[in-house]
Amino acid sequence: xxxxxxxxxxxxxxxxxxxxxxxxxxxxxxxxxxxxxxxxxxxxxxxxxxxxxxxxxxxxxxxxxxxxxxxxxxxxxxxxxxxxxxxxxxxxxxxxxxxxxxxxxxxxxxxxxxxxxxxxxxxxxxxxxxxxxxxxxxxxxxxxxxxxxxxxxxxxxxxxxxxxxxxxxxxxxxxxxxxxxxxxxxxxxxxxxxxxxxxxxxxxxxxxxxxxxxxxxxxxxxxxxxxxxxxxxxxxxxxxxxxxxxxxxxxxxxxxxxxxxxxxxxxxxxxxxxxxxxxxxxxxxxxxxxxxxxxxxxxxxxxxxxxxxxxxxxxxxxxxxxxxxxxxxxxxxxxxxxxxxxxxxxxxxxxxxxxxxxxxxxxxxxxxxxxxxxxxxxxxxxxxxxxxxxxxxxxxxxxxxxxxxxxxxxxxxxxxxxxxxxxxxxxxxxxxxxxxxxxxxxxxxxxxxxxxxxxxxxxxxxxxxxxxxxxxxxxxxxxxxx
Numbered sequence: 001x002x003x004x005x006x007x008x009x010x011x012x013x014x015x016x017x018x019x020x021x022x023x024x025x026x027x028x029x030x031x032x033x034x035x036x037x038x039x040x041x042x043x044x045x046x047x048x049x050x051x052x053x054x055x056x057x058x059x060x061x062x063x064x065x066x067x068x069x070x071x072x073x074x075x076x077x078x079x080x081x082x083x084x085x086x087x088x089x090x091x092x093x094x095x096x097x098x099x100x101x102x103x104x105x106x107x108x109x110x111x112x113x114x115x116x117x118x119x120x121x122x123x124x125x126x127x128x129x130x131x132x133x134x135x136x137x138x139x140x141x142x143x144x145x146x147x148x149x150x151x152x153x154x155x156x157x158x159x160x161x162x163x164x165x166x167x168x169x170x171x172x173x174x175x176x177x178x179x180x181x182x183x184x185x186x187x188x189x190x191x192x193x194x195x196x197x198x199x200x201x202x203x204x205x206x207x208x209x210x211x212x213x214x215x216x217x218x219x220x221x222x223x224x225x226x227x228x229x230x231x232x233x234x235x236x237x238x239x240x241x242x243x244x245x246x247x248x249x250x251x252x253x254x255x256x257x258x259x260x261x262x263x264x265x266x267x268x269x270x271x272x273x274x275x276x277x278x279x280x281x282x283x284x285x286x287x288x289x290x291x292x293x294x295x296x297x298x299x300x301x302x303x304x305x306x307x308x309x310x311x312x313x314x315x316x317x318x319x320x321x322x323x324x325x326x327x328x329x330x331x332x333x334x335x336x337x338x339x340x341x342x343x344x345x346x347x348x349x350x351x352x353x354x355x356x357x358x359x360x361x362x363x364x365x366x367x368x369x370x371x372x373x374x375x376x377x378x379x380x381x382x383x384x385x386x387x388x389x390x391x392x393x394x395x396x397x398x399x400x401x402x403x404x405x406x407x408x409x410x411x412x413x414x415x416x417x418x419x420x421x422x423x424x425x426x427x428x429x430x431x432x433x434x435x436x437x438x439x440x441x442x443x444x445x446x447x448x449x450x451x452x453x454x455x456x457x458x459x460x461x462x463x464x465x466x467x468x469x470x471x472x473x474x475x476x477x478x479x480x481x482x
Contacts, residue, residue, distance in 0.1 A: 004038050004039060004040045005039055005040065005137045005138055005473070005476045005477065005480065006040045006041075006134060006135070006136050006137045006138070007034070007039055007040065007041040007042070007136060007137065007138045007139075007140055007476065008041075008042055008044060008125065008129055008134070008136040008138070008139050008140070009027070009030075009031050009041055009042065009043045009044065009140045009142075010043075010044050010045070010121075010122065010125055010139065010140070010141050010142065010146040010149065011023060011024075011026075011027035011043065011044075011045055011142045011146065012045060012046055012103065012104075012118065012121070012142070012143070012145045012146065013027065013045070013103060014027040014028050014043060014045050014084070014089065015027070015028030015029070016028065016057075016084070017045065017048075017051065017052045017057060017082070017084075017089070017091075018045070018048050018051040018052055018103060020102075020103055020104065021171075021308070022171060022221075022254070022386075022387065022388075022389055023142055023143060023171045025254075025257070025389055026142075026169075026171070026221070026254055027043065027045070027142060028084065028257070029255065029256075029257040029260075029465050030254075030255070030465055030468065030469060030472065031043050031084070031087045032084065032085050032086065032087055032257075032465070033255070033464075033465035033466055033468070033469035034469045034472060034473060035086050035087050036086075036466075036469070037466075037469050037470065037473055039469075039473055039476070041087060041140075042087070042088045042089070042090060042134075043084065043087055043088070043089045043090070044089075044090045044092065044125045044128065045089065045090075045091060045092070046091070046092055046093070046094075046097070046098045046117075046121050047059075047078075047080055047091035047092060047093035047098055048098050048099070048100070048103060049093070049095075049098070049099045050099065050100070050101065051103070052091065054080060057082055058082065058083075059080040059081065059082045059091060060080060060081045060082070061078070061079075061080055062079045062080065062081050062090075064078075064079040064128070064131050064132075065077065065078055065079065066079060066092060066124040066127040066128055066131065067127065068120050068123045068124050068127065068188075069188060070116055070119065070120060070186060070187055070188050071116075071185055071186040071187070071188070075094060075096075075097075075120055076094075077092050077093055077094040077120070077124050078092075078093045078094075079091065079092060079093070079128060079131075080093065090128060092121055092124045092125065092128065094120060094124075097113075097116070097117040097120055097121075098117070114145075114177070115177070115179045115183045115186070115187050115205075115207070116183075116186060116187055118144075118145040118146070118148060118177075118207075119148040119152075119187035119188065119189075121145070121146075121148075122145075122146055122147075122148035122149040122152065123148065123149070123152055123188065125139075125146075125149065126149065126152070126153075126158070126161065129161075130160060135160065135161065135163065135164065136161075136164050137163075137164065137165065137476065137480055138164065138165050138166075138167055138476050138479060138480070139161075139164055139165070139166050139167070140167050140169070140472075140476075141166060141167065141168045141169065141211060141215065142168075142169050142171060143169070143170065143171050143172070143175065143208070144175060144176055144177030144207040144208035144211065145177065145207075146168075146211070147168060147177065147207045147208050147210055147211025147212075147215075148187065148207060148210075148211075149166070149211075150166040150168070150210070150211055150214035150215050151189065151193060151199060151207070151210040151211065151214055152188070152189065153166070153214070154193060154198075154210075154213075154214040155189050155190055155192060155193045156188075156190075165216045165217075165476075165479040165480060166214065166215040166216050166217075167215060167216060167217045167218075167219060167475065167476070167479060168211045168212065168215040168217075168218050168219070169218075169219045169220070169221065170208070170212075170218060170219070170220050170221075170229070170386070171221055171386055171387075172386050173208070173229050173234070173235070173236050173238065173386075174236055174312070175208070176201075176206050176207065176208040176209065176236065176238070177206065177207030177208055178201065178204045178205070178206055178207075179204060179205045179207070180204060180205065181194055181200075181203070181204065181205050183205060184205060193210065197213070198210060198213050198214075199213070201237065202237075208238070209238060209241065212238065212241060212242065212245075213241065216248070216479050217248050217249075217250060217475060217478075217479055218242070218245060218248060218249045218250070219249075219250045219251070219252050219472075219475065220249070220250075220251050220252075220386060221251075221252070221253065221254045221386045221387035221408060222251055222252075222253045222254070222386060222387045222407050222408030222410075222411045222412075223251030223252075223253065223411055224251065224406070224407050224408065224410045224411050225251060225384075225385075225386045225387065225407040225408060226249055226250065226251030227251070228384070228406070228407060229242055230242045230243045230249070234384055250471075250475060252468055252471045252472060252475070253387065253408060253411055253412070253463075253467075253468060254387040254389065254392075254408065254468060255392075255463055255464055255465030255466070255467065255468040255469075256389060256392040256393065256396065256463045256464065256465070257464075257465060258396070258464050261392075261393050261396050261397075262396070263281065263373055263396065263397050263398065266369055266373070268365070268366045268369040268370060269281075269285055269369060269370060269373050270284055270285045270287070270288030270289070270370065270373075270374075271284035271285055271288070273285075273373075273398075274459075275398070275455075275456045275459040275460060278398040278452075278455055278456065278459065279452065281373070281398075282373065282374065282376070282398060285370060285373040285374040286302060286374040286375075288370070288374070289302075289333065289370050289371065289373075289374040290302075290331075290374075292370070293333065293358045293360075295331065295333075295354075295355070295358050296355050298331055298355065298356075300329055300330055300331050301329070301330050301331075301376040301377060301441070301442060301445040302330070302331050302332075302333060302374060302375045302376050302377070303330045303331070303332050303333070303375060303376070303377045303378070303379055303402070303438070303441075304332075304333045304334075304335075304371040304372065304374070304375030304377070304378050304379070304394075304399065305318060305332070305333070305334045305335070305336070305371075305378065305379040305380075306335045306336060306368045306371055306372070306378075306390060307334075307335075307336045307338075307379075307380070307390065308336055308337070308338045309336045309337060309338025309339055309342040309343065309346070309361075310338045310339055310342070311339070311383060312382060312383050312384060312385075313338075313380075313381075313382050313383075314379075314380070314381035314382050314383055314404065314429070314434075315338075315339075315342045315345075315346070316431075317381045317429070317430075317431050317434040318334070318346075318379060318381065318434075319342075319345050319346060319349065320431040320434070320435070321431075321434060321435055321438055322334075322346070322349045322350075322353070322357050323349055324435070325349075325353045325356040325357050326353065326356060328435075328438055328439065328442065329442045330356070330377075330438070330442065331355075331356055331357075331358075332356065332357045332358070333358045333360075333371055333374075333375065334346060334350075334357070334358065334359045334360070335359075335360045335362070335364060335367055335368055335371055336360075336361070336363075337361055337362060337363055343361050346359045346361075347359055347361065372393055372394055372396075372397040372399055373397050373398075373399075375394070375399045376399065376400065376445060377399065377400050377401070377402050377424075377441050377445075378390065378391065378394035378399045378400070378401045378402065379401075379402050380401055380402065380403045380404070380409060381402065381403065381404045381426075381429075381434050382403070382404055382406060382407070382409060383404075383406070383429055384406050384407055385403075385404075385406055385407040385408055385409045386407050386408060387407060387408030387411075388403075388407065388408045388409050388412070391403055391408075391409055391412055391413055391423070392412060392463045394458075395422065395423075395458035395459065395461055395463075396458075396459060396461075396463075397459075398455045398456075398458065398459050399455075399458075400416075400422060400423050400424065400441070400451075400454060400455065400458065401413050401423040401424070402423065402424040402426075402434075402437055402438065402441055403423060403424070403425055403426075404425070404426055404427070404429060404434075405425050405426065405427050409425075410425070412463065413425055416444060416450070416454050420457065421454065421457075422454045422455070422457045422458035422461070423454075423458070424437050424440060424441050424444075425437075
């Protein structure tokens, strides 16, 4: 190993190039922080022409091509190169696989050839390393879509990578990449790895399980989530195999890119502010937000939510609260898209309480930032939450999070009942517990001095990526020890 670990970081979405969720934020920010620490890291992702036009992002054609055999057919991909604040980013393209309307599927479901698409990407990354003359010390993989790489190397060992270590980060264990076993020959794998101790899972090929089994270390995006996924409640059927890992499973809390999320410089806001003038800043942002949403200002605390509208995010608890909006003493502003049943439910509640509840069913990055800045409280009552960035962003913008004690929410939010607290935490996943916490937040809002102190404590917290990057660098070195 060189003095600086050589890392190939594989992810299927990376900010600013393509995003559907939190993985993209991590994959955009963590490599930058690692590079700043001296790690020789390169990012590899698919090239989605409709999301990442080369001319918009200044991507260069490397002239390289990569060839992968799948199911007896040769697939040839092209390679572009970009730069993300000093980090080389390689884009592996294939028109048939990646030139599509979305990254993973349509509202009707996943693309039926996702196994072939991401197997191609994972194997092509191996070929790219060879074309670049690199023998990565570490392949840092993310979620099931890149788990094909360690499975491939276990099924068909390649002496070129015999000293390379594989570290797999699980961002959400609920998504595992399940396919019928008949897909194996189509993705260039043999049935030798299809058994209970490897990739077999109740008769199906489980891509994430294979990634877990054939990687050297597993990380999750918060310490609490690392413990939770080893239990039947949160393990999604893989808790047994995860418990066997012992100290090879490590929880490292995600960070926040403070250059991207900064109320003092954010151009999307109606007014910029710091901890010193936060009260005035939030007042101006509240005024601008409510006017833009055509919502009256009733002088009540504003509770915001920016979320994927899915059961995991506690939308049923939020809906129970919104239905009681007139009695709770809040105005609510919700932004997100997701399951149709929640679109219909939240839309109907907003129609019933137009002065108290605003629901925008869209993805709107500008509106999201304005909600963070204008709100007094931020709702994240998740059923489970591997890490969560929303609560960190909220704190950065002087907004007190209301969260359930799970995963990264438990690791990052301290209740105001503690002298140094800066949020509200409840335990049981039940509507009464959430409603009681909202009432507690409403009462705290009237304690203006204590409220301001809690807001300023939250704004001064350091969830920057440097701390997390240091832990990843230590893990790389640990993995490379003989």
